[in-house]
Amino acid sequence: MSDIVHLTVDGKAIEAPPGTLLINAVKRAGIEIPAFCYYDGLKLQAACRMCLVEVEKTPKLQVACTLPVAEGMVVHTDTPTVHEARKGMVEFLLTNHPLDCPVCDKGGECELQDMTFRYGFGESRFLEQKQHIDEKQWSAVVYFDRPRCINCYRCIRVCDEGMGLTALGITNRGVLAEIIPNEHDHLNCDECGMCIDICPVGALTSGMYRYKTRPWEMKHVGTICTHCSNGCKTTLGVRNDEIIRGNNRDRSGLNGEFLCIKGRYAFDFTHHAERLQSPLVRRNGKLEAASWSEALAEVAKNWTAIKQRGGRFGVIGSTRTTNEENFFLQKFARQVLGTNNIDHHRSGDVPTLLDALSGRTDALATTADFYERKAVLIVGADLSQEQPFLAWQVRANVRHHNAHIYVATPGPVREDRVAAASVRYQEGGELASLENLREKLRAEPELVVAFGDAIQGDAVRQLVNFGDSLGVPVKYVALLDYSNSRGALDMGLLPHLGPGYHAVDTPGMSLAAMLADESLDALWVVGANPLGRHVLAASKPFVVVQDLFLTDTAEHAAVVFPAASAYEKSGTVTNLCGEVQRLEAAIKVAGTKPDLEIFGLLAREMGANLGIWQASKIFEEIRGSVRGYNIPLPILTTGGAAQTAALNGHVPAPPRAERIQAAHNTLFTSGSLGQFSRTLQVVLEAPGALYQGR
Amino acid sequence: MLYNEPNPLETRVLTKRFGIPNSEKAEVYVANGGYQAFLKATGMPPEKIIEEVKVSNLRGRGGAGFPTGLKWSFVPRTSPKPKYLICNADESEPGTCKDRLLMEYDPHQLIEGMLIGGLAVDSHKGYIYIRGEYRYLITMMEHAIDDAYAHGWLGKNIQGTGFDFDLYVHTGAGAYECGEETALLDSIEGKRGVPRMKPPFPAVAGAWGCPTLLNNVETYSAVPNIIRDGGAAFAALGTPKNGGTRLVCLSGHVNKPGVYEIPLGYPMLEFIEKFGGGVRGGKKLKAVIPGGSSCPVLTASECDIIMDYDTLAKAGSMLGSGGMVVIDEDTCMVKAALRIMRFYAHESCGWCVPCREGTTWLRKMLQRFHDGMGQASDIPIIGQVSKNMLGRTFCALGDAAAMPTISIVEKFREEFEAHLDGRPCPYEHKPAMALA
Secondary structure (H helix, E strand, O other): OOOOEEEOOEEEEEEEOOOEEEEHHHHHHHHOOOOOOOOOOOOOOOOOOEEEEEEEOOEEEEEEOEOOOOOOOEEOOOHHHHHHHHHHHHHHHHHHHOHHHHHHHOOOHHHHHHHHHHHOOOOOOOOOOOOOOOOOOOOOOOOOOOOOOOOOHHHHHHHHHHHOOOOEEOOOHHHHHHEEEEEEEEEEOOOOHHHHOOOOOOOOEEOOOOOOOOOOHHHHEEEOOOOOOOOOOOEEEOOOOOOEEHHHOOOOOOOOOOOOOHHHOOOHHHHOOOOOOOOOEEOOOEEEEEHHHHHHHHHHHHHHHHHHOOOOOEEOOOOOOOOOHHHHHHHHHHHOOOOOOOOOOOOOOOOHHHHHOOOOOEOOOOOOOHOOOOEOOOOOOOOHHOHHHHHHHHHHHHHHHHHEEEEEEEOOHHHHHHEEEEEOOOOHHHHHHHHHHHHHHHHHOEEEEEEEOOOOHHHHHHHHHHHOOOOEEEEEEEEEOEEOOHHHHHHHOOOOOOOHHOOOOOOOOOHHHHHHHHOEEEEEEEOHHHHHOOOOOOOEEEEEEEOOOOOOHHHHOOOEEEEOHHHHHEEEEEEOOEEEEEEOOOOOHHHHHHHOHHHHHHHHHHHOOOOOOOOHHHHHHHHEEEOOOOOEEEHHOOOEEEOOOOOOOOOOOOOOOOOOOOOOOOOOOOOOOOHHHHHHHOOOOOOHHHHHHO | OOOOOOOOOOOOOOOOOOOOOOOOOOOHHHHHHHHHHHHHHHHOOOOHHHHHHHOOOOOOOOOOOEEEEHHHHHOOOOOOOOHHHEEEEOOOOOOOOOHHHHHHHHHHHHHHHHHHOOOOOHHOOEEEEOOOOOHHHHHHHHHHHHHHHHHOEEOOOOOHOOOOOOEEEOOOOOOOOHHHHHHHHHOOOOOOOOOOOOOOOOOOOOOOOOOEEEHHHHHHHHHHHHHHHHHHHHHHHOOOEEEEEEEEEEEOOOOOOOEEEEEEEEHHHHHEEEEEEEEOHHHEEEEEEEOOOOOOEEEEEHOOEOHHHHHHHOOOOOOOOOEEEEEEEOOHHHHHHHHHHHHHHHOOOOOOOHHHHHHHHHHHHHHHHHHHHHOOHHHHHHHHHHHHHHOOOOOHHHHHHHHHHHHHHHOHHHHHOOOOOOOOOOOOOOHHHHHH
């Protein structure tokens, strides 16, 4: 049997692999077959009947979205019969569709609008009363306007197949058929908004965006979500320096169209009322607004004095700042302040994993591997809650490739439902539980292993040994917390390792040690909130904080600098799989500065020369000096993701092993940033306990 | 008490036991020659059973008229998956009321037919999907099945033949759409009753994704007669390629409405005269819906034909499910079209666009038209909208709604024109309208 099928469409010869659906095959010849219900990657529906075409030797018009190509098939998409059928379908759709385009959120980017312009009648023959049902609010995020709905079932399918939730269904029949939420009159779901974005018309609208703007009034900025470590691209719709919308309809970036509630809606912290917009300096025990020059001078004066008397500095970096900022910060700490007391909130044991895999190529998984590889093993993580994009990839892998998923977790997780096998363990029994999966895993052709903070230190090496003993190619990834948790490690925000995991001469204090050090003289916290969970042992250290909000830590500060968020700066971030992507500044919030600029100004104030503080220049330095980061620039500049190279060499372990404790955010929390997102605060499901394990 | 007075001109094959008391008792059935065909079939190789059904020229009695033997041969009997046997008793086509009688007056004939089907396709589990409105029949059918189990005609090792067969009744929930075979399968699986994409056809992937043989009550009920007397004898009753007899449900403006069993190929006008006793009140015949409301309407002048699948297809209509509705000269055809469209708009499942929106649009338009608010331009639009549905919907429900409407607009255009300019319906005070 030939592995290429030849067919003719509108007189053009087309080749396609067997099994290709006609609607996709014609795209190669630049022919469009319109459709509403057909959606790449979801189950076939054949309900909208928009894609009817003429196929020779068949009596009736054929549905192109379910028809596989066949050898010698002759198709006509441009005949009077086809045009008339399309006109008829658009006319049917518009009979009960309210023509409220001028006030509809979807107006301007509505598929029904576009199709009506291209294929529809110029005027309406429908004289009867339209079917009306009042609009409903299903949750803080999701609104449903039944009259606009064309019943294409895209929302039901994306929720069912894509999200694994089945939160949407359909009730009644005929013209009264109506999409309904899972809890009778409201939704209990991920609130991801996938259903809203996938809606071809304005039937599903979002509570965050509705009636705020018209699509053409926004500029669209593609950047990387600042919340979890999956590194999803989110395209922000910006008007008048305000982010109004987040989505990724152009399917660019490693996540395609996927976004969770955080990527899609939790940008709203940027214009929260409590956002810091001026430096604060403590005067008479109170934090008061001050000018940038006053605040910078205050810090430089104190740091110089502390340095001169040989005082002890502690520096805590961020898991959300860019690679460039992290690189600059550790350089500042080590060269200007002269200390290795630098750390950040670690959430996964990447250094040990890199050491265990030293010298191997193809042993570090990419996010694409979760969709492409034949088998995935998840150890100690609730993927759907903590790593939503990886969970999406896993579900799609099962759906499209019949991949086998293995789960080893302490309790039930959503992945159980698509898993080939699940095992449960008590804390400490992680590796032992994998023995129950050994025989099944050995039978797989390849494997991707994702593990959470339950596996750290020596257990990482044992896990790699377990993988080696299976006799199949295995790729690994250590699951992390935030958008640049991985970059913080790579850039050397560690007391014992510099950028690229090179050992430093004299290891400094870890985060826990700094906080516990009674004789600490200065603490510099950038984009982190360690005092939210810990107590500072030192009685009167000079604390400097750079943050978006007055956090628990900032409240202890002598000087607070108002920092810009990830959506307000440029630079690069590295996701948990080591994939580097570029941030694009979407807005500017008055009074704030990117952390990099604050570092630069502080260095100048201290009289130090750390070079120019421009992200692109620093990234050049990173590419030249940090192991694994010599990645091709064209991929980055065109909005792609480039994975850092594997390490070839030993990564020293810390002098004293410390417990790594990840934040384990749910879908509805995001560290201390989450409390400033109105969306994450108002959805009923927050903080996520409601359907844990569903 | 029987449903209607039997007519001596009937050819009683499927209905020959109608009227015998205690029909739900297996003993009564056996005493009247029942289950002998099944016992005969156990001694036949499956290929022979299917061959016999093919020879009989039996065609599906649900409406589509697909050759039954051919359908049986599509089921992969060697498949390692379980095979299911399903009887479609979701009799919902307006004008059709024959399956209820077959279940009420001879339930064991249906059971026997299904047993033979089980032998033919190596199936050991069957379901009878009965529409929920037939509540009393569900009870009766359950009694008959219980009695068949009690007397060893169902269950393990039936009558020592080594053949196992379990039979269940499944209740429908009131959707016309669930009479469509794939929607019926979804309904049986506990899902919303919407049709499935074909292919795969149920014979290959039906209930729970397994090979499934799905036939109408009348089709299964014909099978014991075919096996007992031979396929050739059954075929000889009808016309070429249209074997056997058929239960015709005669209703409308006739003197003696009822269900009559006649051989295929019986002349239509003669049937209306000799069985129905002619048009009621001596009125003139205006039109006939020959096989359920989804068939294109025949005008009186088109009715001088014989009734079999092929002749009716040639006349531009269908034999359908056997629901023949006779329409007299006092009937408003606009109202008839409206009544039919009200049904389809109500029963459209809503899955695909043209049926969902088209049926409702047509219902509203016909209602407005009949109420005297029609415009001349509406008349072609009614036809065009129907044609936009025809052949373009997901399942045949859209066709079922479009076909009668198109035929009425084309054949009775002058009646539409008589409603224009705010004129009241010319038939408003005629007695026939009380039925519409």
